[in-house]
Amino acid sequence: MEFNDKQIQIIETAERLFAERGFDGTSVRDIADEAGINVAMISYYFGSKEKLMEALFELRVGSVKIRVESLLKDESLSPIEKVNMLIDEHIERVMQKQCFYKIMVGVLVTNKNPAILKAANQVKIRNAEVVSELIKDGQKKGVFKKKVDVILMLNTMVGTVSQSMMSQHYYREFNNQQDIPDEEFEVLLKRRLSIHIKTLFKAILTNEA
Amino acid sequence: MEFNDKQIQIIETAERLFAERGFDGTSVRDIADEAGINVAMISYYFGSKEKLMEALFELRVGSVKIRVESLLKDESLSPIEKVNMLIDEHIERVMQKQCFYKIMVGVLVTNKNPAILKAANQVKIRNAEVVSELIKDGQKKGVFKKKVDVILMLNTMVGTVSQSMMSQHYYREFNNQQDIPDEEFEVLLKRRLSIHIKTLFKAILTNEA
C-alpha cells in the first residue's frame, strides 16, 4: 500500500507516541492532537487504531529487506567483512529508527496482534537465514569455527543494541558525557557499539588457541 | 511493606497479565476475574492499579540485592569465578521470573511512573557498581584487561538474556526441539546461554595475543 503525505504524518506521530507511551497507553485523541488533525481522520485513513499500527509496520519493515540481501551477493567481500557490515548496518538502522524499535520490543513482549507479530518475526527469520548462509560460507572457507549458534549470536547483537539504545541516557550519565552535543554522543555510542560487538563476534566465530 | 497471602495472589495474577498484555492492556477487571476476586479488592488492598504495579516491584526487587552483594565479599573466589557466577545468577534470576522481567522491559521503554522507573534503575545501578568493583579487583590482580567498558558488557549480558528469553519459542523451533519437555528445554537454554556469555566475557576481559 502507498501512503500519502498526511498518512505518513499521522503514522510518524503515532510512532513517536507509541514508543513513548506504548500502544495501549496512547489514545487516538492523543495522536490526533499531536498531529494537529481531527480524530475522525484516523478511522478515515486507516480504519482503526490497530490498522494504523499495522500501517506503521508496513511502512518501516518494507524498507529493510533490500540492503541486507544485497550484502550477501557481493562477491568481493570476505565473510568477516560481511559480518562486520551486518553489525554496522544493524546498529545504524536501530539508532536511526529508535522509536520504531522501541515499539518492536513492546510488540515482541506482549504478542497480541497476529499480523504485527508476523511482520516482526519476518525480519527476524530473514536475518537468521541470511546470517546462517554467511556463516556456512565462512566455515567452508575455513575462517569460521565449525560450531556456531547463530541464533544466540544474533540475540547478542540485537539484545546489546536494544539494551544500549534504551538505556543510553544512563550510559551517558555514567561516563559523565552530558556536556557533549546529542548528535556527537550518538556517533560515539554507535562507534563503541560497533567495536564492542565486532570483538564479541570475532570471539564467537574465529578459531584461536 | 509486608503482603498477606491474598495480596500476593493478586500481585502474581497481575504480574502474569501485565507480562502477557502490558500494563495499559490489562484492566483491573481482567485481574480480578483471573484472580477470582472482586474488582474493589484491588483498590481496597493497594489503593490503585498504579500502586499495585509498585507493590509488584517492591515484592520482586526487594529480594535481589542480598545475593549479588554477598558475591563480592567472598574472598575465596577469583575475579573470573565471580564474573561467571554473576552470569549464572543473572540467567537463573531472569528465567525464574520471566513475567517480571518482561514487565521490566516494558517499563524501561515507556517510562511513565517515576517510582517504578526508579526501582528499575536501582537494580541496574547497583549491578554496575558491584561489577565495576569486581573488574577493578581483577585488573589489580592482572587477570583482566585495563580498558573495559562495564556498561556495554552488562548491556550484552542483560540484552542477550532478555532477547533469548523473549524469543525462546522461536529458538526452539529453529533447532527443532519442540518434542523435548518444557523444563528440559529451559535447562538446555540456560546452559547454552551460560557458556555463550562466559565466552563473550572472556573475550572482553582477558588478555590474549
Added chain:
DNA sequence: AAAAAAATTAAACAAATGTTTGATTTTAAT
C-alpha cells in the same frame, strides 16, 4: 455471645476509550 474489625460484594460513578455519523468545507474533474 456481643462487639469490633476486616473482608467481600454488587452497583454506581464519572471520565476516557475507539469509532461512526452527518454536515460542511476543500479540492479536483468536467
Added chain:
DNA sequence: ATTAAAATCAAACATTTGTTTAATTTTTTT
C-alpha cells in the same frame, strides 16, 4: 461554473476504564 469526489469537522455513540460507595458477610477480639 457546475458537479463529483475527497477531506475535514464537531458531535454523538456505545463500551470500557479505574475508582468509590454503601451494604453485607466473615473473621477476630473482647
